[in-house]
Amino acid sequence: MFAAALYVVGWVVGKMWVVALPVSLAVIVSTVLWPIAGWLHRHRVPASLASLAALTVAIGAFAFLIASIVPSIARDVPELAEQAERGIISIQEWFAGPPLNIEPEQFDEYVQAAATILQESSDRIASGVFVGLGAATSIIITLILSLVLTFFFLKDGLRFMPWFLRSTGGTGARHVAEVLTRQWKTLAGFIRAQAIVSFVDAFFIWIGLMVMNVPLANALAVITFIAGFVPIIGAFVAGGLAVLVALVANGPINALIVLGIIVAVQQLESNILQPILQSRHMNLHPVVILLSVTAGARLFGIVGAFLAVPVAAMVAVAVRYIGEVLDERAREEREQYEEETHDEEEAVESG
Numbered sequence: 001m002f003a004a005a006l007y008v009v010g011w012v013v014g015k016m017w018v019v020a021l022p023v024s025l026a027v028i029v030s031t032v033l034w035p036i037a038g039w040l041h042r043h044r045v046p047a048s049l050a051s052l053a054a055l056t057v058a059i060g061a062f063a064f065l066i067a068s069i070v071p072s073i074a075r076d077v078p079e080l081a082e083q084a085e086r087g088i089i090s091i092q093e094w095f096a097g098p099p100l101n102i103e104p105e106q107f108d109e110y111v112q113a114a115a116t117i118l119q120e121s122s123d124r125i126a127s128g129v130f131v132g133l134g135a136a137t138s139i140i141i142t143l144i145l146s147l148v149l150t151f152f153f154l155k156d157g158l159r160f161m162p163w164f165l166r167s168t169g170g171t172g173a174r175h176v177a178e179v180l181t182r183q184w185k186t187l188a189g190f191i192r193a194q195a196i197v198s199f200v201d202a203f204f205i206w207i208g209l210m211v212m213n214v215p216l217a218n219a220l221a222v223i224t225f226i227a228g229f230v231p232i233i234g235a236f237v238a239g240g241l242a243v244l245v246a247l248v249a250n251g252p253i254n255a256l257i258v259l260g261i262i263v264a265v266q267q268l269e270s271n272i273l274q275p276i277l278q279s280r281h282m283n284l285h286p287v288v289i290l291l292s293v294t295a296g297a298r299l300f301g302i303v304g305a306f307l308a309v310p311v312a313a314m315v316a317v318a319v320r321y322i323g324e325v326l327d328e329r330a331r332e333e334r335e336q337y338e339e340e341t342h343d344e345e346e347a348v349e350s351g
Contacts, residue, residue, distance in 0.1 A: 022142050024307050026149035030157065031188040032195070033058055037154040051154035055147065069219040076215040179321050183314040190313055198228025201235070201269050205242065208261035212254055214246045230305045233293050235266055288312060 033054040040050035096102060206221035214220070220242045227234030239262040247255035289309055296308030 021303065022145040022149055024311075025142075025146040026153055027187065028191060028307075028310065029058065029146065029150045030153040031184070031191045033150070033154060034157070034188065041158070047155045051151050054154055055151055065222060069222050072216060072218045175321075175325065179318050182321060183317045186313050186317050187310055190310060194229055197269055197273055198225045200273060201225070201228050201265055204265045204268075205239075205262055208258065208265070209242060209246075212246065212258055212261070213250065214242065214254070214258060215249045216245055220245065230293060230309075233290075233297075233305065239263075239266065288316075 036054040036057060037050045040053060041047060045053070202221045202225035205224050206217055209217035209220060220238070223241065224235075224238040227238035230237075239259075242262060243255050243259045246258040289312070292308040292312040293305050296304030296306075296311070298304075300307070
């Protein structure tokens with residue numbers, strides 16, 4: 001049932017990607033900013049001003065993040081490229097010696113083949129980011145629409161559920177309202193828990209990279225934080241990138257130590273921190289998470305991989321609620337049947 005529901009949601013999202021993407025981004029951002037907007041609401045700040053203040057904080061934090069990593073990237077990338085070139089020459093000389101004795105021409109063919117594969121992969125990744133965005137004209141428009149929707153979600157979020165119940169009414173509306181409320185709480189819990197987990201990952205890995213004098217430590221820490229929102233696969237990709245930079249810049253010994261640091265931090269996170277923070281919110285099997293991320297990445301690129309787990313979690317909430325309703329209905333029918341049977345038995349005995 002869960003797999004069928006997830007397939008239907010994926011099909012609908014695919015057909016309405018131009019609308020679904022900004023709405024999804026706005027809902028996720030709203031769960032992050034709602035504590036700020038909610039605190040301002042409780043202190044009698046007008047809803048519009050509270051929402052605008054929360055958005056301003058978010059945009060300012062994002063701008064600060066970009067400003068903190070761009071200088072290090074501009075400073076370190078040229079030197080890193082030179083080191084990579086020297087590293088390739090050293091590897092070529094090592095392969096040319098015993099016991100491999102690979103000719104330089106043959107080594108160049110291998111390097112060219114690897115470069116071609118990387119180029120094709122990067123093209124697929126880049127195209128994946130923009131899957132479905134053509135109809136929205138550009139990423140800029142999608143981001144602006146997401147910000148506008150976030151503003152209204154924060155401003156009018158408290159009014160939505162009462163309005164929905166008044167407008168629709170009936171038992172079905174109450175069920176839908178309950179599902180939406182549970183989904184909101186689940187999504188908010190997941191985003192906050194994942195943000196804490198990702199921050200801890202990024203912070204300790206950043207310390208390790210700084211101690212090991214790895215270039216681009218700030219940028220790699222930011223990438224680690226962002227990749228943390230794509231469970232399983234994100235940690236692998238971000239960790240691999242950090243090890244690759246350490247290998248190119250400082251050699252194999254340094255890279256192995258960096259690998260050990262990353263594995264230790266991720267083991268601490270996955271075995272201690274993540275179960276404590278996410279067990280209450282997600283309750284998804286790792287296989288479901290892995291398949292959801294894979295399917296999301298395959299269908300919608302990087303954005304799909306990022307949205308896959310929240311979507312799967314919300315689908316799971318709906319499926320569980322349907323199961324609860326069916327169980328409750330079956331229990332009521334069973335109790336009614338037992339009561340009727342008991343009444344019939346009493347009638348027979350009294351007669």
